Amino acid sequence: MLSIPTQRPPRRLFTLLLFCIFCFPSASQAIDLASFEQNVTEYTVKNGWTFILVKRPVAPVFAFMTVVNVGSAQEDTGRTGLAHMFEHMAFKGTPRLGTKNYEEEKKALEELERAYLAYQEAKLNAQSDAQHIEDLFSVFKSKQAAAAKFVKKNAFGDIVEREGGVALNAFTGADVTGYFYALPANKIELFCYLESERFLYPVFREFYEERDVVMEERRMRTESRPVGRLFEQFVVTAFTAHPYHHPVIGYASDIQSYTMTDAKGFFDTYYVPSNMVTAVVGDIDPKTLIPLLETYFGRIPGRPKPSALRTVEPPSIAEKVVTIKDSAQPFYMEGYHKPAATHPDQPVFDAIDDILTNGRTSRFYRSLVRDKQIAVSAGAYGAYPGEKYPHLWVAYAVPARGVANETVQHAIREELDRLKTEDVTDEELAKFRTRAKAGLIYSLKSNLGLAMSLTDYQTLFGDWRELFRYIQRFDRVTKADIRRIAKQTFVDSNRVVAQIETVTPAVPTPTAARKGE
Amino acid sequence: MSKRLPFILTYAVTVFFLATPVTGQVDSVEQLSYPPLPDIHVPQPTRVVLDNGMVVLLMEDHELPTVQVSARIRTGSRLEPADKVGLASLTGTVMRSGGTITHTGDQLDDYLESKAASVETGIGVASGSASMTCLSEDFSEMFTVFGDVLRNPRFDPGKLAIAKTRIIAGIARQNDDPDGILSREFSKLVYGKDSPYARVESYATVNNISRRDLIDWHAKYFVPNRIILGLVGDFQTEQALDLVKRTFEAWPQGKSFDDPIVPYQTSTTKNVYYVEKSDMTQAKIIIGHLGLTRKHPDYHPVVIINQIVSGSFGARLFSNVRSQKGLAYDVHGGIGFGWDYPATASFSMSTKTDTTQAGIDALLEEARKIMNAEPPTEEEVRKAKASLLNSFVFSVDSPGKILGKFLTYEYFGYPSDWLVRFRMGIEKATVDQVRKAARTHIKPDQFVFLIIGPRQGTAPALARYETVEELDISIPES
Known part of the structure; x- marks a missing residue:
């Protein structure tokens, strides 16, 4: 309530509309x-x-x-x-x-x-x-x-x-x-x-x-x-x-x-x-x-628009790592800097996000959860903390009991590297497009959902019609695009790692503190 | 000429206002009047019972080219043996993830996701569920998969291992999040720690579950005469019913039996409990006891009490504890309702450790006020009723929502006109009934107090009580 959203619905859910929504009885009529x-x-x-x-x-x-x-x-x-x-x-x-x-x-x-x-x-x-x-x-x-x-x-x-x-x-x-x-x-x-x-x-x-x-x-x-x-x-x-x-x-x-x-x-x-x-x-x-x-x-007086934000995040030149030592179980995430959602390459990021993280057929699920059984969940936050300005694409994994962060880190990196060296399959690309189209239809069942996507596009692109135009960009994403973006994005100096490392809580005593010195 | 112009303008403006009075701006909200809302018509689903006992509810909805199927299965984790807690949940997961006799789980994943469809199953405390979502052009194919998953799961051992890994990770993480600790420990205190409504999986119970147990559980409960199936979406009822019959009619009826009574304690004794969690900057506080079921004759007056206590922005807890005292961001309270077993009744909040005592006192004060010190006023009851009745239209604003309600009523044995009865019950409830219900159903002598937080900060608050029982939440290794 009066809250901060922890996770935005992914953009792709709002991006496509192939089928009729209103007043057309035929199901498949585009x-x-x-x-x-x-x-x-x-x-x-x-x-x-x-x-x-x-x-x-x-x-x-x-x-x-x-x-x-x-x-x-x-x-x-x-x-x-x-x-x-x-x-x-x-x-x-x-x-x-x-x-x-x-x-x-x-x-x-x-x-x-x-x-x-x-x-x-x-x-x-x-x-x-x-x-x-x-x-x-x-x-x-x-x-x-x-x-x-x-x-x-x-x-x-x-x-x-x-x-x-x-x-x-x-x-x-x-x-x-x-x-x-x-x-x-x-x-x-x-x-x-x-x-x-x-x-x-x-x-x-x-x-x-x-x-x-x-x-x-x-x-x-x-x-x-x-x-x-x-x-x-x-x-x-x-x-x-x-x-x-x-x-x-x-x-x-x-x-x-x-x-x-x-x-x-x-x-x-x-x-x-x-x-x-x-x-x-x-x-x-x-x-x-x-x-x-x-x-x-109309009662509200018109006033000048606020001036645009001047600061631009400089290119990342160093990997950053934060580790919290905590009594909680391990948790691992790594983010990569990427351009704003209005950038022409955004549909390529949407494709990467879908192929790596969407559902039981996704690469993360099949590698970390199904085959290696080192995580119980693995996914990504597509746009963190926002998308209007250059931001982060963030992969995360919840390690299985007794599994260390570095094990899931290694498996995540393996999948990111694969995107640089091998083409994704035709099936993966087709599934990305199909699910994106269907995903939007499913999401239109509520007045509020529709109001949210329209205001979202109007605010980000200055025109709610982008909700429809965005669709064509998905069809133009190529295997080469994905390799290009993966090579340019998933590099050490562009990365931020954050993790929880489990430590058994010890009651700090003066003696213990001295021993630690 | 120039003299006449103002007159014409005035006239024009007058006509404009007369013609469209609605555009006259009001100064205060009290001046607004609203046209009546059209009578709310609740469409009824088509109900068919197959020869094998499966109940089928169908409702057409042609707005979008999609179909949604959801089923309720008469089972639940409350029926598990105590040494195999986790069995129902594992069965619900692996039924789908493990694939069917003819298709592996991986094949199902590939097939469904390539069609942007989903089939999912699960088992909760009081019922099992199965669902399907697809584009209407794939309805027939996907429904076949749905039927196959319900009838012929293969319970693949590899997928069982993955599902166990997930539950075990959950056990290891069960003390990381304060909210999880609060709801788990409070349930144990209210229902009794061994009650199926409170107990949770342990490493030992999960390791004690075999593939055979899943197969037996499925065979016992997943029979057509224990299933209620609901379909809503872009289909013609006749054709959809044909499809349902083709898929399920040959499924033989299962043995009929009554489920055993599920034990839980029916009353509690006032006592204070504490869980130490040192990595918090707040204390979490919950105070309460057992609640009610919707079948209770006081259901409607109690719904009104809940609305007054915590149902809206203007409600007592939100206004007094949050907005006025600034003690909490999240503060909740009310008498919970279950469908066929009592939920819990509670007042709860999170507050900085320094105000633990102020928080406990504020919650107790609100409980005492609603009971007798400041019982619901006529104005409060009027407002609560207006809110519930004016928003009633939202409970029936989509065919999917309506069908879901009918499924629930059918499963728990409520009359199909429960929605209409709800509205009438709210309309009829009197201020006296509401006050009497508040006195009857909030029982301070049965309050269990549970406080979670770091010792430092909460200690002075706890020191005020003669006895405080500290709960050990450490996770048993085996």
């Missing part, structure tokens, strides 16, 4: 972009907010996905985790939703922020007197209590759910932030009201309480789970210059020190209509919906 478009209306509100409206009247319901083209990659040093924090704040209501008296609450929130900034300044100053800090902290806590008196708790979520909304949630990734839920078809105006209102004037009530909630989220997901700790070490090690290197949830000290003022600044910069896309899919009528979009979403 359709093209032109016929799909008959069900799609694209509309951009005058402030720049783009809507993709899809009629899918299988039941009197609809779902939507709003994607804001901002993620943790847009955060500055010292304010990591702010994109995710804002996502939490987008559930806190507005001046007209969630308050007992907004005029009074507004004053209370301003006083609270002044008190917090004063406390924080003193706390971060090494020369501050401890009693002075303590006093300022007391003032802050009393202002916090004063502001809390005006809160109507979780009014935003409450109204959505009272009216029959389901799947209310949001996510923050390295690239984008997404907000979604589904409603009965007769509540379309409620969606227009709430979704515009929440981004027209978000009120950061309960900000400092929510910061504690996010800190608990970090403790739970990252700190208290062995693989959570490993993923963080992996990503902070992998990137030298690019902001992909900091964890999406943020570092603990940043979470404990970002302010309402920071969140407001972040919102003002990135939550501008021209940086936002919403897909609405289901039992909707674009003719009546468009005037509502203008009325409600």
Whole structure:
């Protein structure tokens, strides 16, 4: 809930559409972009907010996905985790939703922020007197209590759910932030009201309480789970210059020190209509919906688009290895730097990913799990931690009991090397294409799934139609392409390894520590 | 001329608003009104019973060129002997991975994946399952494979070894993830450590399972009169039924027998338990006891209680423990329902070790409040009912979802109009019934407390209790 996705659905699931989806009874009748478009209306509100409206009247319901083209990659040093924090704040209501008296609450929130900034300044100053800090902290806590008196708790979520909304949630990734839920078809105006209102004037009530909630989220997901700790070490090690290197949830000290003022600044910069896309899919009528979009979403003033990220990750010149010695069982992963998902070679990576990791016929499964029986699971994260900028393709294996990481490492490398020296088979390529096509069809059974893939393509490529155009690129992937990409990617200096090595926990005693020296 | 222009504009605007009142922007959510939703029609599947006793449910869905098949098989790990825990799960896995008499597992993998189809089997606590997904153009071929897997698994010894390796790795890893420890140990405390609803595989029980055991398990339970088959997708019912008959009609009926009663303890005694896990920065806390089944007469009032306690963003636990106190990211609670055996009732959260006691107190406070200190208000009940009734349409928004529900009702012996009864039951439940159900079904004197976390930090919280029983979760070598 209000969460960070650990694993994105692979792009290939969203990439192909060969068969008819809507209103065509014949199963195998192929359709093209032109016929799909008959069900799609694209509309951009005058402030720049783009809507993709899809009629899918299988039941009197609809779902939507709003994607804001901002993620943790847009955060500055010292304010990591702010994109995710804002996502939490987008559930806190507005001046007209969630308050007992907004005029009074507004004053209370301003006083609270002044008190917090004063406390924080003193706390971060090494020369501050401890009693002075303590006093300022007391003032802050009393202002916090004063502001809390005006809160109507979780009014935003409450109204959505009272009216029959389901799947209310949001996510923050390295690239984008997404907000979604589904409603009965007769509540379309409620969606227009709430979704515009929440981004027209978000009120950061309960900000400092929510910061504690996010800190608990970090403790739970990252700190208290062995693989959570490993993923963080992996990503902070992998990137030298690019902001992909900091964890999406943020570092603990940043979470404990970002302010309402920071969140407001972040919102003002990135939550501008021209940086936002919403897909609405289901039992909707674009003719009546468009005037509502203008009325409600049109209230938000247009603002300039945020400037593009400047930093480019330099080529990797050294292999990096992180090992966590832990009481947990072994876990092994190795990542390789690769270009952004918009790069022309992306379909080749999609093919490699499928051939190595998809299903029981995949090369990883057959080698590590079936034949060598050294792992119980082996796969890959196709795009980590994001895909908008150059990122990592990450192979992983869960070693069988008593098997060391280096054993699975060796087997993974064997498969990567094979891709450089031998052509993949015709059957493998054919299976890749067939499954990708079918995979998309299977994934279109939900309004939300479709809303997600449309916003995904609109955000990444600037045009949801890429969902269809991408298909042709799969047919053009050749065996030579795969060898070329494998040779260029799977090299030592381009690699980042992260692993958990099991150690029996020993109670550290002063004597033991001295012995270790 | 110029004088008249404003008038024309005003007039035009008025007409515009009169013609399309819907575009008038509202200032607050209370001003919105909604057109009625059309009556929800729940399509009924076609139900056929084959001569050998197999129940078949079919529902056409022509939106996408795909077919989905799912079966429920009357079996379950709760029927395993205590010295062979893991047998049901292994049978469920190797039935498919091990291939059939005529096709090896590898051949099935190649064939299915080249068609982007899948056939999978598994056995859970209370039922077995088998599923198939394919493009409708491959339906007939793939269904033949599905039938072959159900009827003629070869239980290849090599694939059994792979499946055992996987379970054994799982045992070795069972204490790595705090959530796994919490649910496993809490089940043991609530159902009793030897109950089939709580016990887990060990190296010894898995090593004690032979290929012969799998063959016998399959022969005993995988018979047509213990199978309910559901098909949904892009087919014509008549043709699909023909295909089902061609595939399964010749399968002889199996011996009919009643499954034994599965033992579990029906009440608990208040006590505090602790598991040390030193690599956490939080404590995990769960408090609770045995829950209910859906057949309980208080089912509908209790669904409303759960909605009020933890069912939404505005629910009590989320609002008070998370948003207001900032104590936890994940906080849950409620009285769980099983289909044919009671689930657990619990309040749970994760919080930094320093606030372990505050966390325990917050959960206890919420339990006491809902019981009697601050029982559900009329407004809360009204809101919970609105939420459940307004979102009802989502429980029937696709043929696949509907068919899945009918399969479940059929398997556990619930009436086929259970969905309609659910809605009526929620509509009819009164505030008094809800309050009474809260007093009846939350039993603090039966609460078991389980706390997982590092000793440092949680110790002061635990020191407040007279006795704390520390659980040994070390994994027995054999």
